[in-house]
Amino acid sequence: MREIRLASRPSGWPTADNFDLVELPTPEPGPGQVLVRNRFMSVDPYMRGRMNDVESYVAPFQVGKPLDGAAIGEVIASDVAEVPVGATVLHGLGWRDHAVVDAGHVRVVDPAAAPTPSAYLGLLGMTGLTAYVGLLDIAQFREGDTVFVSGAAGAVGSVVGQIAKLRGAKRVIGSAGSAEKVRYLVDELGFDAAFNYKDAPVREQLRAAAPDGIDVYFDNVGGDHLEAAITSLNKFGRVALCGAIAQYNDTAPPAAPRNLALAIGKELTLRGFIVGNHSKRMPDFVAEVGGWLRAGQISAQETVVEGLENAPEAFLGLMRGENTGKMVIKL
Amino acid sequence: MREIRLASRPSGWPTADNFDLVELPTPEPGPGQVLVRNRFMSVDPYMRGRMNDVESYVAPFQVGKPLDGAAIGEVIASDVAEVPVGATVLHGLGWRDHAVVDAGHVRVVDPAAAPTPSAYLGLLGMTGLTAYVGLLDIAQFREGDTVFVSGAAGAVGSVVGQIAKLRGAKRVIGSAGSAEKVRYLVDELGFDAAFNYKDAPVREQLRAAAPDGIDVYFDNVGGDHLEAAITSLNKFGRVALCGAIAQYNDTAPPAAPRNLALAIGKELTLRGFIVGNHSKRMPDFVAEVGGWLRAGQISAQETVVEGLENAPEAFLGLMRGENTGKMVIKL
Structure with a gap:
């Protein structure tokens, strides 16, 4: 071996x-x-x-x-x-x-x-459960919310966006790191808008994609994405802090959201989570996401x-x- | 006039x-x-x-x-x-x-x-309600928690610390800006520990005052206090974001918590609030805090x-x- x-x-x-x-x-x-x-x-x-x-x-x-x-x-x-x-x-x-x-x-x-058996490592596994718990339990997603997800073409982000659409989001916006991924999000996964974060400041692109603001931000990235999301979040907005890949390889202290004090007046909630403590949601998750998969409504x-x-x-x-x-x- | x-x-x-x-x-x-x-x-x-x-x-x-x-x-x-x-x-x-x-x-x-009639502007008014709602509803204080409050000798902070003690906190720690205030917190309000944030980095002083970490942080200050609190918060810790007086007069973007990504693994919740949306708690507040005031258990x-x-x-x-x-x- x-x-x-x-x-x-x-x-x-x-x-x-x-x-x-x-x-x-x-x-x-x-x-x-x-x-x-x-x-x-x-x-x-x-x-x-x-x-x-x-x-x-x-x-x-x-x-x-x-x-x-x-x-x-x-x-x-x-x-x-x-x-x-x-x-x-x-x-x-x-x-x-x-x-x-x-x-x-x-x-x-x-x-x-x-x-494929590998789906148990992705959509039907911890990756899918992370998306499900983070969106529904941590960010307290509600039908009619406008949702922004970073790392949207990634394993977790792509599932977050699809669940949000299937659960009745008003608008789902994703960021990713290439034009090809942006096309994938809009054309194949049904995102309402997507942008390449390398093209222009995230804050500007997010504001253009969500002129009425966002209600939920699912953070896989941290850094400037989180700061931009705080600016765009509406009153009583909610953030699921899932990952901060932008800074995992940093050796200096990372950029931090300089606008975090906006969370006071907007009454925002930011909540970190790891999926390991949420396995009690596995049966709900398997029933709902498995059903979408069998019906061909969700892509893996x-x-x-x-x-x-x-x-x-x-x-x-x-x-x-x-x-x-x-x-x-x-x- | x-x-x-x-x-x-x-x-x-x-x-x-x-x-x-x-x-x-x-x-x-x-x-x-x-x-x-x-x-x-x-x-x-x-x-x-x-x-x-x-x-x-x-x-x-x-x-x-x-x-x-x-x-x-x-x-x-x-x-x-x-x-x-x-x-x-x-x-x-x-x-x-x-x-x-x-x-x-x-x-x-x-x-x-x-x-005194002025108590209706302070302990029995919006100030007291801010402390009550922020500690109990926003930070979800539970008996046995270790609580850290910044601006602890101030209008809101002094009430937060006293409510936490009366509700059965394991340990209440405050920060303030003078030796006299530190004495006031410990000797008159019954805080378990307090420190002058001007004496040494908040992170070091907080760690010394709370060697087993904190469960709740009530933030009146922002900046380095929030960053230090994130470092000291235990698993499933909660932050009530009430104020950020350290940065109200800043003209440059303020210092931000560079360690916010710790909120993921620790599964922290940070929640901003303003008291205006919580007036439904006024009757509970008046009953409980008014009772403590009549019994001489809380200082105003x-x-x-x-x-x-x-x-x-x-x-x-x-x-x-x-x-x-x-x-x-x-x-």
Whole structure:
């Protein structure tokens, strides 16, 4: 088997030197464990934070040890009746082509219920749940709201925009980093407006796209996007703080919203969240989003990169915004 | 009668030149109006924002027109049965010694129910309600929370800290701008800890005063206080954004919390509010805080300045933090 280890901690942008690809004998599962042949693994922006030696909501990766993260695969050895050989399972030991996992730490899923097994890493997985919880519970989205989402062509952002439309938003606006992505948002996902944040200041482009202001901002980016959103937010506006990819590789203190005091008079709410504490919403999410998926009402576009050896470069591309929709590695 | 008008709009810190004291014949009330001899008027930090020509949650003051704000006085002419001569009334036409007010815009209060009529401008008025709503509803204070309040010796802050103690806070920490205020907070108001923010960085002093972190931050100040609080906030911490006096006189964009992205992993909630939209809580507030006042459990210290002509200088002193507790002008 092969696995990718953290060779060293990056300062600022990671490079290929921070990762090591290692070959090992394929391990044997012990009692109560299963051996999984991983088919897809997830790369996610939050993994950048885990490369730092900083205690956060997930433990940092350890130098010399394999990285981990969401993966889906097929059980190839098991003596656990509930997780038999042949089962498709979701688990947390990505960044390797084979994994020995405690049977209690896998979730058996039905591969026939998804267009591709990798959907369990994206639209039907934590990514989709993040969008669902962030929009509906954290930002308290209501029918008729005007919604702005940054990183809108990304894994979470693309689902946020689609859920907002399906749930009756008045207007959905997205920002992304290329003309192609902007077209994708409007032509394929049905956003009402979208702009390339590299073309002109976010504040100006957002004001033009939302002349009557916005009610909800779903923040995947931080920085100037958050500041622009605070300016455009209407009275009693709500912000779901989900990510700040613009600053994950910063070494200096990041730009901060200089206009945060506007939150007083506008009576805004800004609320940070991580999806891990919201798994109780999984049944609602699966029912609603799964239904939209079966009805062909929601798109689950993915950017698929082949080969474990290409995972570090794919992860760096994700940080640079090279993906459209969820980025997964096919193993 | 005399009134104070806005002579010109300040840029940065106001000066005496921005105010005009004008003498006029005392006006006659029309039908449905009453003439009030004002006894006390309020000066409040939010008035600084109204001196700018910026539409906010309250309309800006107009150059050449009198300022306004909360006042309490005695009705000296009236043909309205519900608001007879002799009644003590609370209304919105301060910054003058006599006021003609529509009877529908006054609230008759019982002067015997308060230690001094000016308490209706402070502890028993909008100031107290701001503290009550901000702590309990906006910051969702819960028994056992550790609470940090900035501007803690001020009108709102001193009430926030006392309510938190009375409602069962684990620990209440305040910041203020002098050694004397720090002593007042600890010795007279029962704060568990307090510090002078001019002595050392807020972040360091807060960490020392709250080694186990804080659960609630009531922000009257903004700037470095907000940034320090974000660093010290525990998981699921809550911030009531009430004021940002540190930056009201800034002409450059203010310092912003560079660490706002911590709100994601800590799942913080920051919520701005203004008291005007929370008057439905007035009965609960009056019952609870009035009860504490009658029982001698809550202090309503005031800084009283005599004379309408001294109101502009008192207002400037308020912006410099020269008051302890609520600042009122005795007319």
